[in-house]
Amino acid sequence: MKSYIHNLNKAFENRIRLGIMSVLMVNDSVDFSTMKETLELTDGNLASHITALEKEGYIHVKKEFVGKKPLTTYSVTKLGMKAFNDHLDALEKLLKGR
Amino acid sequence: MKSYIHNLNKAFENRIRLGIMSVLMVNDSVDFSTMKETLELTDGNLASHITALEKEGYIHVKKEFVGKKPLTTYSVTKLGMKAFNDHLDALEKLLKGR
DNA sequence: ATTTAAACTTTGTAATTCAAAGTACTTTTA
DNA sequence: TAAAAGTACTTTGAATTACAAAGTTTAAAT
Numbered sequence: 001m002k003s004y005i006h007n008l009n010k011a012f013e014n015r016i017r018l019g020i021m022s023v024l025m026v027n028d029s030v031d032f033s034t035m036k037e038t039l040e041l042t043d044g045n046l047a048s049h050i051t052a053l054e055k056e057g058y059i060h061v062k063k064e065f066v067g068k069k070p071l072t073t074y075s076v077t078k079l080g081m082k083a084f085n086d087h088l089d090a091l092e093k094l095l096k097g098r
Numbered sequence: 099m100k101s102y103i104h105n106l107n108k109a110f111e112n113r114i115r116l117g118i119m120s121v122l123m124v125n126d127s128v129d130f131s132t133m134k135e136t137l138e139l140t141d142g143n144l145a146s147h148i149t150a151l152e153k154e155g156y157i158h159v160k161k162e163f164v165g166k167k168p169l170t171t172y173s174v175t176k177l178g179m180k181a182f183n184d185h186l187d188a189l190e191k192l193l194k195g196r
Numbered sequence: 197a198t199t200t201a202a203a204c205t206t207t208g209t210a211a212t213t214c215a216a217a218g219t220a221c222t223t224t225t226a
Numbered sequence: 227t228a229a230a231a232g233t234a235c236t237t238t239g240a241a242t243t244a245c246a247a248a249g250t251t252t253a254a255a256t
Contacts, residue, residue, distance in 0.1 A: 003137050005117040014244080015111060019103040019192065026195040032203060039101045045245060047204050052243095063203090068254060070202055088193065094117065095186065097124040112213080130234060143214060145235050161234090166223065168233055198256080205250070212243070219236070226229080 007090035009083055011056050016041065016049045021084050024059060024076040032072040050074065058083055105188035107181055109154050114139065114147045119182050122157060122174040130170040148172065156181055 012018050019039045023030055030038075036046050053059045058080030062073045076084070110116050117137045121128055128136075134144050151157045156178030160171045174182070 003117050003121070005113045005137055008113045008116075013111065013113060015103045015106045016244090018106075019101050022192050022195060023101070036203095039103055042246065043203065044205075044247080048244080051204095070252080072203065094120050097120060114213095131232095134234095140215065141234065142216080142236075146214085149235095168221080170234065200255075201253090203251090205248100207246105207248080209246095210244085213241085215238105215240095217236100217238080220234090222232085224229100224231075226227100 004090045004094040007086070008094070009087040009090075011053065011058065012084065012087045014049065016045065017053055020046075020049060020053060020074075021058070021076065021080065024074060025081070025084060029062070029073045029075040031074075035074065053080070056080075056083070102188045102192040105184070106192070107185040107188075109151065109156065110182065110185045112147065114143065115151055118144075118147060118151060118172075119156070119174065119178065122172060123179070123182060127160070127171045127173040129172075133172065151178070154178075154181070 012021060016039060020035065023035060023038060032046070035041075035050075036043065039046065041049075050059065050061065054061055058077060060075050060077050062075070064071055064073075110119060114137060118133065121133060121136060130144070133139075133148075134141065137144065139147075148157065148159065152159055154177075156175060158173050158175050160173070162169055162171075
C-alpha cells in the first residue's frame with residue numbers, strides 16, 4: 001500500500017498556482033486583473049506564479065492592446081491540462097487511501 | 099466569484115504532511131517505520147513533518163516500549179480531523195470552480 | 197505637468213524543505 | 227565484550243520558495 005504523494009506535481013503544490021490552474025481549467029481565458037481579484041493577490045505575486053507556470057509550459061500568456069490599453073490574458077495549454085488532471089488523479093487516489 | 103484558495107490550510111499544503119494526514123484519516127494509528135515506508139521518506143524528514151503537525155495539535159504522538167524496542171505511533175486528533183476535513187472542503191470547492 | 201492605469205520586475209527578507217550527519221539508547225551478533 | 231544494528235529522532239547547512247514593497251514602463255486621461 002504505497003502512497004501517491006510522489007505522483008503529485010510540484011508545480012501545483014502551492015495554493016496560488018493551484019488556484020490559477022483551477023480558474024483556467026473552467027475558463028477559456030482570464031485576464032491579469034480578473035485573476036488578481038479572483039485570487040486576491042498582489043501584482044507581483046501573481047506575476048511570479050504565472051511565470052512559474054509558463055516556464056513549465058502549462059499556461060499560455062497573450063499580450064495585446066484593447067482600445068488603447070494593454071491586456072494580458074492567460075489560458076491553459078494542452079500540456080497544462082494533462083499535468084493538472086494527472087495531479088488531481090494522484091490527489092484523489094491519495095485522499096481515498098489507495 | 100471569489101476563490102477558495104485562502105481557505106486552504108497551510109499545514110496541509112506540503113505533500114508529505116498531506117500524505118501523513120491521509121494515512122492517519124483511514125488508520126487509527128500508524129507507527130514510525132510504517133509511515134516512513136508508506137510515504138518513502140528519510141527518518142529526519144518524517145520526524146520534522148510530524149513535529150510540525152503535532153505543534154498544530156493535529157496529531158498525537160505516543161511513545162512506548164513493545165518488548166524491548168521503542169515504538170512511536172501516531173494518530174490524528176479531533177482537531178486534526180476537523181482541520182483536514184475543512185481543508186478538503188476548500189480544496190473541493192476550489193477545484194469545482196465555485 | 198501630474199496622475200492614473202496595466203502589468204510587470206527587482207529587491208530583500210523570511211520561511212520552507214530536505215538530505216546528510218550526528219545522537220542516544222538498546223539489543224543482537226561475532 | 228566489543229562492534230554492529232535498530233529505533234527514532236535532532237541538528238546542521240544549503241538550496242529553494244514565497245511574498246510584500248517598491249520601482250519601472252508605456253500610454254492615457256486630467
